[in-house]
Amino acid sequence: MSSTLEILLWVVVPYVSLAIFVVGHYWRYKYDKFGWTTRSSQLYERRLLRWGSPLFHFGILFALGGHVIGLGIPESWTAAVGITETMYHVVAVGIGAIAGFCTLAGLAILIYRRRTVGPVFSATTKNDKFMYLVLTATILFGLSNTVLGAAGEGGHYRDSVSPWFRSIFYFQPQPELMAAAELGYQLHALSALLLFAIWPFTRLVHVFSAPLGYFTRPYIVYRSRDPQLGSRRAARGWERVGGDRR
Amino acid sequence: MRVMAQMGMVMNLDKCIGCHTCSVTCKQAWTNRSGVEYVWFNNVETRPGQGYPRTYEDQEKWQGGWQVGRRGKLQLRTGSRLKRLLQIFSSPKLPSIQEYYEPWTYDYETLTNAPLQEHTPVARPRSLITNEPMNIEWSANWDDNLGGAPELTQDDPVLKKISAEIKERFEQTYMFYLPRICEHCINPSCAASCPSGAIYKREEDGIVLVDQDRCRGWRQCVTGCPYKKVYFNHRTGKAEKCTFCFPRTEIGLPTVCSETCVGRLRYIGIVLYDADRVLEAASTPNDQDLYMAQRSIILDPHDPQVVHAAEQAGISRDWIESAQRSPIYALITKFEVALPLHPEYRTMPMVWYIPPLSPVVDALTDTGHDGEDAGNIFGAIESLRIPVEYLAELFTAGDTDLVTGVLKKLGAMRAYMRDLNLGRPPDESIATAVGMTGQDIEDMHRLLAIAKYDERYVIPQIHAEQGPRQEEFDTGCSLDYEDGPGMGGWGPFGESSGGSTPIAVENFHMLAARQTADTMAAPGEKAQRVNLLNWDGKGAPEGLFPERPEESAALQGADGGGVGEGSPAVTDPKP
Numbered sequence: 077m078s079s080t081l082e083i084l085l086w087v088v089v090p091y092v093s094l095a096i097f098v099v100g101h102y103w104r105y106k107y108d109k110f111g112w113t114t115r116s117s118q119l120y121e122r123r124l125l126r127w128g129s130p131l132f133h134f135g136i137l138f139a140l141g142g143h144v145i146g147l148g149i150p151e152s153w154t155a156a157v158g159i160t161e162t163m164y165h166v167v168a169v170g171i172g173a174i175a176g177f178c179t180l181a182g183l184a185i186l187i188y189r190r191r192t193v194g195p196v197f198s199a200t201t202k203n204d205k206f207m208y209l210v211l212t213a214t215i216l217f218g219l220s221n222t223v224l225g226a227a228g229e230g231g232h233y234r235d236s237v238s239p240w241f242r243s244i245f246y247f248q249p250q251p252e253l254m255a256a257a258e259l260g261y262q263l264h265a266l267s268a269l270l271l272f273a274i275w276p277f278t279r280l281v282h283v284f285s286a287p288l289g290y291f292t293r294p295y296i297v298y299r300s301r302d303p304q305l306g307s308r309r310a311a312r313g314w315e316r317v318g319g320d321r322r
Numbered sequence: 323m324r325v326m327a328q329m330g331m332v333m334n335l336d337k338c339i340g341c342h343t344c345s346v347t348c349k350q351a352w353t354n355r356s357g358v359e360y361v362w363f364n365n366v367e368t369r370p371g372q373g374y375p376r377t378y379e380d381q382e383k384w385q386g387g388w389q390v391g392r393r394g395k396l397q398l399r400t401g402s403r404l405k406r407l408l409q410i411f412s413s414p415k416l417p418s419i420q421e422y423y424e425p426w427t428y429d430y431e432t433l434t435n436a437p438l439q440e441h442t443p444v445a446r447p448r449s450l451i452t453n454e455p456m457n458i459e460w461s462a463n464w465d466d467n468l469g470g471a472p473e474l475t476q477d478d479p480v481l482k483k484i485s486a487e488i489k490e491r492f493e494q495t496y497m498f499y500l501p502r503i504c505e506h507c508i509n510p511s512c513a514a515s516c517p518s519g520a521i522y523k524r525e526e527d528g529i530v531l532v533d534q535d536r537c538r539g540w541r542q543c544v545t546g547c548p549y550k551k552v553y554f555n556h557r558t559g560k561a562e563k564c565t566f567c568f569p570r571t572e573i574g575l576p577t578v579c580s581e582t583c584v585g586r587l588r589y590i591g592i593v594l595y596d597a598d599r600v601l602e603a604a605s606t607p608n609d610q611d612l613y614m615a616q617r618s619i620i621l622d623p624h625d626p627q628v629v630h631a632a633e634q635a636g637i638s639r640d641w642i643e644s645a646q647r648s649p650i651y652a653l654i655t656k657f658e659v660a661l662p663l664h665p666e667y668r669t670m671p672m673v674w675y676i677p678p679l680s681p682v683v684d685a686l687t688d689t690g691h692d693g694e695d696a697g698n699i700f701g702a703i704e705s706l707r708i709p710v711e712y713l714a715e716l717f718t719a720g721d722t723d724l725v726t727g728v729l730k731k732l733g734a735m736r737a738y739m740r741d742l743n744l745g746r747p748p749d750e751s752i753a754t755a756v757g758m759t760g761q762d763i764e765d766m767h768r769l770l771a772i773a774k775y776d777e778r779y780v781i782p783q784i785h786a787e788q789g790p791r792q793e794e795f796d797t798g799c800s801l802d803y804e805d806g807p808g809m810g811g812w813g814p815f816g817e818s819s820g821g822s823t824p825i826a827v828e829n830f831h832m833l834a835a836r837q838t839a840d841t842m843a844a845p846g847e848k849a850q851r852v853n854l855l856n857w858d859g860k861g862a863p864e865g866l867f868p869e870r871p872e873e874s875a876a877l878q879g880a881d882g883g884g885v886g887e888g889s890p891a892v893t894d895p896k897p
Contacts, residue, residue, distance in 0.1 A: 119418060
């Protein structure tokens with residue numbers, strides 16, 4: 077049976093964090109569509125951004141892909157299609173390390189830029205600073221896990237962290253798995269959970285605006301004028317002909 | 323044929339004196355906020371010049387607008403959708419704030435709290451971006467009136483297209499002003515570049531707007547617009563652009579820039595166009611054919627077939643009539659004197675320009691010739707290649723014949739009208755020489771020179787079709803519920819029954835009645851009684867006091883009122 081601390085850390089915290097994540101995004105989208113933006117600072121400075129931003133973003137997108145595979149796909153599935161543990165480990169650690177270092181390098185450039193370029197620094201809010209702190213911590217913990225894994229001292233997350241992560245979503249949490257994981261993974265998970273909890277309230281929300289619809293929509297968007305002028309709905313019988321054609 | 327209505331503007335550059343009133347009033351109305359300090363939805367450039375932002379017309383550098391691909395397919399100059407999305411993390415062609423200018427304010431506080439000193443204290447400029455003291459080295463209009471030429475003007479992208487010999491001489495030749503707003507293109511490349519689909523074209527009037535709730539600050543529109551008329555608000559992280567003052571045009575008022583233009587050089591109206599043929603027209607292979615291609619999709623609003631198709635498309639009768647009376651349709655299609663700005667960007671811009679003839683006339687007058695004589699002016703337009711070639715690069719993708727044709731028409735109008743004004747018989751041959759009739763020239767003269775308000779601005783109102791709901795309802799009228807008693811007119815039980823008439827509505831009708839009635843308001847009808855809330859204090863209109871039978875004749879004094887110092891008998895009570 078798990079201790080109270082284990083249940084708190086690996087059951088309560090994850091569910092609270094994910095609940096804040098989901099409900100927070102719903103709330104933010106409903107009440108702050110205007111504030112939902114990348115808050116780009118490219119207008120102020122573009123030379124450093126030219127390197128830092130793509131490095132960071134592409135790096136972290138690869139890292140995200142790695143997490144989906146590593147946490148989402150059970151070991152038994154990969155074994156069933158003939159991928160050995162060693163093969164998997166080499167590929168995952170290799171790509172993960174490259175992506176991780178790209179992310180870290182990009183982040184370093186971006187933070188340096190944010191601190192040294194006057195206009196960018198003055199456009200940085202406290203919210204941003206706190207978010208950067210949590211994000212950097214999460215990335216550093218994650219990268220150190222990968223590096224340690226590459227050095228052969230650990231990297232056994234597929235039989236501990238991954239099943240625990242999936243168990244959260246089955247609603248049959250298994251805190252004892254995570255409690256048994258290495259400290260690096262525990263720290264990475266905790267800082268990630270903190271990041272998820274603050275996510276909806278930071279500029280990170282722009283992740284959910286990834287403009288994938290751009291591939292399928294026509295180039296020119298036509299929209300009818302807002303049918304409603306004021307804050308009240310039109311009286312019954314006075315709706316516009318053709319209804320809302322948006 | 324799919325008929326759509328498009329709001330557009332024509333500017334008569336001959337009349338622009340470069341006073342920047344349009345820019346200033348627009349800025350006061352729309353961009354006097356933090357985050358858009360550097361933004362001018364309307365700016366006036368001196369040409370030749372670099373423009374704002376600097377060298378924005380150099381599309382090799384900034385990659386704005388559309389181009390025709392190898393297989394004749396229209397595509398954005400920045401490449402495919404995938405390529406643009408891969409570059410989204412750092413938009414490679416975004417102008418930096420320095421390309422516009424770094425906005426500043428002055429340290430005014432120094433003027434009041436500086437210690438006693440020998441010299442007058444100075445308010446030093448401070449950057450609005452960094453808040454640090456700064457040197458002012460550029461602004462939205464640094465090369466106004468060719469300030470700093472030729473060092474600055476040699477970077478003019480339009481000038482670079484013209485031969486070297488002309489470049490050396492241009493500065494002695496002429497300059498003119500080019501007021502610019504968003505073009506509200508029929509084929510807007512900013513909207514096409516927007517990954518979020520936040521920029522849209524309104525179905526009703528073709529105005530291009532940014533949905534502030536959908537914009538996610540990807541900045542692609544700034545790159546996509548070849549005119550650089552979409553701006554990034556660095557505080558909110560959203561794109562902003564000229565709105566064609568839609569809250570004004572929706573109720574039939576001209577835009578702020580037009581309303582305040584002292585030269586009265588702006589014309590606003592709608593045209594009907596065939597939306598099905600836009601892509602085909604924008605894909606025209608040869609740049610110089612784009613002007614005619616765009617003209618070809620603009621439909622004749624007098625053609626019964628077009629009218630029928632417009633009605634089928636849900637365009638209301640008053641909009642069709644506005645299109646028939648549209649000044650911009652007349653200038654574009656009937657008189658053929660308006661030209662689009664940079665048609666080679668293939669966005670089908672809808673702010674057109676009448677190229678300036680004045681520099682030619684001035685140059686001619688300087689040489690001692692009569693600058694308004696038809697014979698002289700036609701010859702001069704031919705020989706003054708420099709202005710013509712420059713204008714052609716701006717308005718016709720380099721086709722000088724088109725510009726010459728327009729300038730000849732303007733010259734012919736001056737020569738023809740001068741004869742009339744001097745009481746000489748009209749010389750029809752002047753009109754014939756430019757393919758017009760004398761009547762055409764007189765009509766054009768009326769539109770361009772007399773430029774009456776009602777003829778410059780033919781702006782149909784948007785149909786709200788929302789019935790009896792006005793602003794007072796939004797402040798919470800207790801009768802505002804479905805099937806409520808409504809307002810206006812009396813209820814079933816006489817004048818005090820039914821809903822109350824909102825004051826704004828009552829005032830409006832009252833003032834309208836007083837302005838149009840021949841007599842002072844009579845108290846007989848409720849609607850004509852004097853409402854003290856809007857009584858302007860002048861005189862004592864009838865209806866202000868209840869009528870007394872025996873004095874009703876005395877009240878009808880010559881001055882229209884009888885109450886005052888001069889008429890004590892009237893106010894004195896009688897036994």
